[in-house]
Amino acid sequence: MRHERLMIFGASTRAAAQSAVRARLRPLCADHFSDEDLFELAEVLPLTHYPHGLIAAAGSGPPLPWMYTGAIENHPRLLEKLAAIRPLWGNPADVVTRVRDPFAVARVLKDAGLDALRVCPQGQPPPRDGRWLVKPLRGAGGRGIQVWDNSAALSAGGPRCPYYFQRRAFGEPHSAIYLATPDRTVFIGISRQLVGEPRLNAGEFAYCGSVGPVNIGESVREQVVRCGEVVASEFGLRGLFGIDFVVEDESIAWLTEVNPRYTASVEIFETALGISFLGDHVLASAAFEEADCSRNIADDLQGRLDGARRSGAARICGKAIVYAPFTVRAPSLVEVMRIPAFADNATRIADRPRPGTIVPARAPLCTLLVDDWKWSSKSPEMLLGGFEPALSALEAHLEPDCER
Secondary structure, eight states: OTTOEEEEEESOOHHHHHHHHHTTOEEEEEESSOOTTHHHHSEEOOOOSTTTTHHHHHHHSOSOOEEEOTTGGGOHHHHHHHHHHSOBSSOOHHHHHHHTOHHHHHHHHHHTTOOOOOEEETTSOOOSSSSEEEEETTOOTTTTOEEOSTTOOOTTOSTTSOEEEEEOOOSEEEEEEEEEOSSOEEEEEEEEEEESOGGGTOOTTOEEEEEEOOOOOHHHHHHHHHHHHHHHHHHTOOEEEEEEEEEETTTEEEEEEEEOSOOTTHHHHHHHHTOOOHHHHHHHHHTTTOHHHHHHHHHHHHHHHHHHHHHTOOOOEEEEEEEOSSOEEOOOHHHHTTSHHHHTTTEEEESOOOTTOEEOTTSEEEEEEESSOOOOOOSHHHHHHTTHHHHHHHHHTOOBOTTO
16 A cells, blocks of 8 residues: 555545555545645645535546545535545445434434434424524534524525434533444544634634543543444444544533544544554455455554553644634745744644635634643643644734735
8 A cells, every 4th residue: 555546535635635644645635725735745636616526626637546534424425426436435425324314323322222312303393492402414513503592593494404403412522533344443532622612713613623632531431432333333334433422420421423534633643642544544445345354454453552552652632723713814824833932832733725815704724733732631721722822823923804
């Protein structure tokens, strides 16, 4: 697999492209943003009309296999069409459709004796008492989620934007990642999620970063491990996937969503543990029907994870997605990284828009990456504290686009 080429499609492919390079793969990418640093990592295909323009992009490139990142799982018909053009390394459309059905996931968890949040269909709304969330069936990154109370508005609903109701879990948001093979599912680790952080200019439920790996109580960890195993087995998942969950009262892990693809937190685990996971994803997907080969892939990854943990060399790493506080004409973020706040704190800026790019208010502006985290508290203030010097320095270089 050394230096093999791989196409990567998604809304933002920079993190997956970086993972591909770590796995000694040569990425060829097409995404919505085409950020400056993506061109430093990969060959980039021209793309218009994301996501449906990916069909033309796939047809114009060389005959290579491909994988996807978020939020392509919301477009199963597009997945089918792309998979008909070239080999898919990841979960096919039929698997994605099943595992993205919140009612099916809730049934599977209950049948396995695991806790599951109650869900209600669009036509059977629960009381508007603030104890429920209304969520789009084809959502990603927390966009479109509202608290179901008297202020909730469903003007975006209807046949083109179906939604459902999910019982609200109160606690700390986390995510976990796994590698699924037919023989077994390897649990990789847990990260604490940053969600709806005003300091990052994020919307109330918007995903805006991760810190990890983190430790949680053994009982909750066992629930999370079991949950991943059940979901992978029942829905036939293959390769890397993740689940989002909320830890309530330090005793219950409530699954809120399944992400059947490479997730945003993969890169922090790769950096923290010194392990590349994308090669395992490729092998697990390509050899999914071969039981003996899949077993070896899982055993090999588990051995590397155990070795990294025994070595004591593992770090805690963090990423924070900074949303634009107002409509911004992007500065040169390469120049911003040269100031002491970044150089002195080993913070990097990723997902850098090209200088002069207009970034609308509340749209993702860039990502801050910290490779050696120093923290001792689970409070959001401490989690964000590691980003603070770089975040303040970045903000000082942002100016409103006065032409808009």
